Amino acid sequence: MKITLKIWRQKTSQDKGKFVTYKLDDVSKEMTFLEMLDYLNEKIIMEGEIPIAFDSDCREGICGSCGLYINGRPNGPQKGVTTCQLSMSAFKDGDKITVEPWRSKAFPVLKDLIIDRNAFDELIQSGGYISVNTGAAPEANSIPIKKENSEIAFDAGVCIGCGSCVAACKNASAMLFISAKVSQYAVLPQGQVEAKERVQAMIKKMDELGFGNCTNTGACEAECPKEISLTNIARLNREFLAAKIS
Amino acid sequence: MTKLNAKIPEGLLAEKWTKHKASVKLVSPANKKKLDIIVVGAGAAGASAAASLGELGYNVKVFVFHDSPRRAHSIASQGGINATKNYKNDADSDYRLFYDMIKGGDFRAREANVYRAAEISNNIIDQYVAQGVPFAREYSGYLANRSFGGVQVSRTFYAQGQTGQQCTLAAYQAMSRQIKAGKIKLFSRRDVLDLVVIEGKARGIITRNLLTGEIERHSAHAIVFATGGYGTIYYLSTLAINSNGSAALAAYKKGALIANPSMAQIHPTSIPVLNEYQSKLTLMSESLRNDGRVWVPKKKDEKRPPNEVPEEDRDYYLERKYPAFGNLVPRDVASRAAKERCDAGYGVGKTGLAVYLDFRDAIQNQGKETIVGKYGTLFDLYRKVTGINPYEEPMRIYPASHYTMGGLWVDFNLMTTIPGLYAIGEANFSDHGANRLGASSLMQCAGDGYFILPVTIGDYLADEIMTPTISTDTPEFEQAEKEVLEKLKKLLSINGSQTVKSFHKKLGNILWTYSGMQRNEEGLKKALEMIKELNDEFWKDLKIPGGLYELNQEFEKAKRVADFFDLAQLIILDALNRKESCGAHFREEFQTKEGEPKRDDENYSYVASWEYVDENTPPKLHKEQLTFEFVKVTQRSYK
Ligand SMILES: Cc1cc2nc3c(=O)[nH]c(=O)nc-3n(C[C@H](O)[C@H](O)[C@H](O)COP(=O)(O)OP(=O)(O)OC[C@H]3O[C@@H](n4cnc5c(N)ncnc54)[C@H](O)[C@@H]3O)c2cc1C
Ligand code: FES
Numbered sequence: 001m002k003i004t005l006k007i008w009r010q011k012t013s014q015d016k017g018k019f020v021t022y023k024l025d026d027v028s029k030e031m032t033f034l035e036m037l038d039y040l041n042e043k044i045i046m047e048g049e050i051p052i053a054f055d056s057d058c059r060e061g062i063c064g065s066c067g068l069y070i071n072g073r074p075n076g077p078q079k080g081v082t083t084c085q086l087s088m089s090a091f092k093d094g095d096k097i098t099v100e101p102w103r104s105k106a107f108p109v110l111k112d113l114i115i116d117r118n119a120f121d122e123l124i125q126s127g128g129y130i131s132v133n134t135g136a137a138p139e140a141n142s143i144p145i146k147k148e149n150s151e152i153a154f155d156a157g158v159c160i161g162c163g164s165c166v167a168a169c170k171n172a173s174a175m176l177f178i179s180a181k182v183s184q185y186a187v188l189p190q191g192q193v194e195a196k197e198r199v200q201a202m203i204k205k206m207d208e209l210g211f212g213n214c215t216n217t218g219a220c221e222a223e224c225p226k227e228i229s230l231t232n233i234a235r236l237n238r239e240f241l242a243a244k245i246s
Numbered sequence: 247m248t249k250l251n252a253k254i255p256e257g258l259l260a261e262k263w264t265k266h267k268a269s270v271k272l273v274s275p276a277n278k279k280k281l282d283i284i285v286v287g288a289g290a291a292g293a294s295a296a297a298s299l300g301e302l303g304y305n306v307k308v309f310v311f312h313d314s315p316r317r318a319h320s321i322a323s324q325g326g327i328n329a330t331k332n333y334k335n336d337a338d339s340d341y342r343l344f345y346d347m348i349k350g351g352d353f354r355a356r357e358a359n360v361y362r363a364a365e366i367s368n369n370i371i372d373q374y375v376a377q378g379v380p381f382a383r384e385y386s387g388y389l390a391n392r393s394f395g396g397v398q399v400s401r402t403f404y405a406q407g408q409t410g411q412q413c414t415l416a417a418y419q420a421m422s423r424q425i426k427a428g429k430i431k432l433f434s435r436r437d438v439l440d441l442v443v444i445e446g447k448a449r450g451i452i453t454r455n456l457l458t459g460e461i462e463r464h465s466a467h468a469i470v471f472a473t474g475g476y477g478t479i480y481y482l483s484t485l486a487i488n489s490n491g492s493a494a495l496a497a498y499k500k501g502a503l504i505a506n507p508s509m510a511q512i513h514p515t516s517i518p519v520l521n522e523y524q525s526k527l528t529l530m531s532e533s534l535r536n537d538g539r540v541w542v543p544k545k546k547d548e549k550r551p552p553n554e555v556p557e558e559d560r561d562y563y564l565e566r567k568y569p570a571f572g573n574l575v576p577r578d579v580a581s582r583a584a585k586e587r588c589d590a591g592y593g594v595g596k597t598g599l600a601v602y603l604d605f606r607d608a609i610q611n612q613g614k615e616t617i618v619g620k621y622g623t624l625f626d627l628y629r630k631v632t633g634i635n636p637y638e639e640p641m642r643i644y645p646a647s648h649y650t651m652g653g654l655w656v657d658f659n660l661m662t663t664i665p666g667l668y669a670i671g672e673a674n675f676s677d678h679g680a681n682r683l684g685a686s687s688l689m690q691c692a693g694d695g696y697f698i699l700p701v702t703i704g705d706y707l708a709d710e711i712m713t714p715t716i717s718t719d720t721p722e723f724e725q726a727e728k729e730v731l732e733k734l735k736k737l738l739s740i741n742g743s744q745t746v747k748s749f750h751k752k753l754g755n756i757l758w759t760y761s762g763m764q765r766n767e768e769g770l771k772k773a774l775e776m777i778k779e780l781n782d783e784f785w786k787d788l789k790i791p792g793g794l795y796e797l798n799q800e801f802e803k804a805k806r807v808a809d810f811f812d813l814a815q816l817i818i819l820d821a822l823n824r825k826e827s828c829g830a831h832f833r834e835e836f837q838t839k840e841g842e843p844k845r846d847d848e849n850y851s852y853v854a855s856w857e858y859v860d861e862n863t864p865p866k867l868h869k870e871q872l873t874f875e876f877v878k879v880t881q882r883s884y885k
Contacts, residue, residue: 030521057486063317125426129419134298137376144387153380
């Protein structure tokens, strides 16, 4: 099929950047979106131009490296997929597709479609862990954990740190990201000891890093490729409130 | 004279590690503060090592090519991690896991290392649970287990199909805690290009900042490579696409030995190649073989859709050929059996290069909900990639490049032949012999990182406490940087007409054809010639756009593929040298009447370790003889 791509090109973080239009007339529906970009890049290289820079690694929706605005939506039109899992079968002949990097103050553009997501690492560093040194752990079965709670922790823990939630949010808030971590540990006994400090530190850090506030619009949940639930934000709010009172 | 001393402690198998721990030299807390350690890589191995070393008080510097350490390829590992807890009361023990791995590896791994891996497996589960890993649990609240290939007990801990993600994040977070504590300094988006050796000891690395292209020098008292496997050399593989062998190759060129490079695991259950544009293959975890049944039609030209093929027209060939283990035979066996059926014309799907993995019976017997609970994420993944609903129609699967048992040679302390250079995780060769059993890589990576390296590195560093911070302003750093720059500039100056990807695809194709699931002398020799020719062409006709001092992904890829060419030749040499079949290394000339691998223990019971000489001389082979004191070496049988 034939498609027209409008892709954000930006040489460096200082460069102003602009959209450039590319036309492809032999795209297969069997390609993934990133394989289509690979294909375009091979053509660009053969024409002696500089290919489009974009991040990806696992190409199966788990490492969180990819992640693009496609026609104004994080990861394009399909629900519950990362950009690397998006199939070209979601498009039809003659489509015009606009491709941009995430736009958020906390995630500056480095080149073309590549952004700097170090802010997410800093959020985890601020408290997204349980402080147990190697060797200090008790026997694993010494604390039974309700299956249900373990499953809630897992569902929150599957976050891949791609940044779609921030990209989807009109305030560029990282609330879904931190709430997933806070929730994962809030429902586990191991996480209780540091619960108060964790939620406070992560929220403080989020503000410092230039992410916006959460106004509960729910766009993050709708666009999260791992379908992480807003209930995590509700749980975070409860934890935060409890931390303030206690 | 061989260079290799594996430094295996004396004594009974079960006492070796305990005794060794009690005898290693120690570094006092005050001295640890003065010592620098570089860790390259932050997967299941690197992140756990970095975190543990930081906790101990060393100054750690971590380098990854990813934008964040959380994205290491380990994040994609799926099905589980083994431990000998014996929670199922099914007679599991350290010895049994050890024996399963030794046998699974077709008696080509070192007893002492493998036993230690089994021995510390329980500590790993304890550690992960304490770190908040949400492993699957029973209704009682206690931890759940499942089975993996090549074993008859249930010892695998799992978090749906995302065990690696949960374990890797736990280690990443432990590492993040040390970053906050100031004990770890993180250098992301850095490619390690060379190792710096000063007076015979590993003292530093040369890196390229992938954002600016700047070439940098970093020094330390000891260096740890946790850089993962090189299964991507086959182009299509189940690994993350940027996985590579460059750091291992750099160490090799500086004097470290590479062991068993041709021992590459082809995993039986990957989603088959679907089209020519494909950039990677998606794994369907081995855990699926717990409940999924593998079959092909009995008739060659079967036209009916799988659900309409009646029971009597189905060939459950694994159950037929290997009744004792059935669908849970080890990977090498399952892969060859699939290839054999497809080559004989019974394959299914558009290309005929696929077999069915069917859950019909499991869903009938256990109910859909149970299957969702066990494999939900994997089923979703399958549906996303293929558009087929595996709850209703059998999956189609085919073998794919997945894991490299070979890697940097290390002794019992996980040190390479270069003093002060350690290799952990998939980057070393140590525990899996000629074939790795499922759910044992995460176990080895975490064992190396959390529990072994932090002990053994102290033994070396105890003699370094008087060594001040290593200067990067030395002739050795100067020289290494100069050589790196020359090579990079040479790559950029080729100015040819073919892209990196086109070369990588061709190289992968040669390796897959001649050095994949089956090998023979004639084919291997032909492959070596083909690789040499293609390598010459690469250095004459490669096209790389852009320059050195900028973010340039084509250039990064070109460097990796250039290194793959060197590694590929080593793989072929190794496969040619080993005139026997064992595990994943199946030389057609050496097979039993039933078509199983036929070992030659008399002549090949050794680790083949290769030493780099120079560009014009073939590498030198060193043999580490394997002695089996505690197991009886037998013909592997899963019947
Ligand atoms: C799809 C899939 C599923 C799997 N499932 C399982 C499973 O269920 N159970 C199991 O036990 N095993 C499984 N495995 C195997 C297991 O995932 C790997 O063997 C293991 O994760 C390797 O971990 P590692 O820490 O050694 O290296 P990796 O996780 O590969 O990490 C390598 C690190 O090194 C860095 N690096 C590499 N080269 C350089 C360089 N030149 N410069 C700078 N940094 C560099 C990278 O940035 C990264 O941080 C699976 C593998 C695959 C492919
Ligand atoms: S490339 Fe890993 S999530 Fe897309």
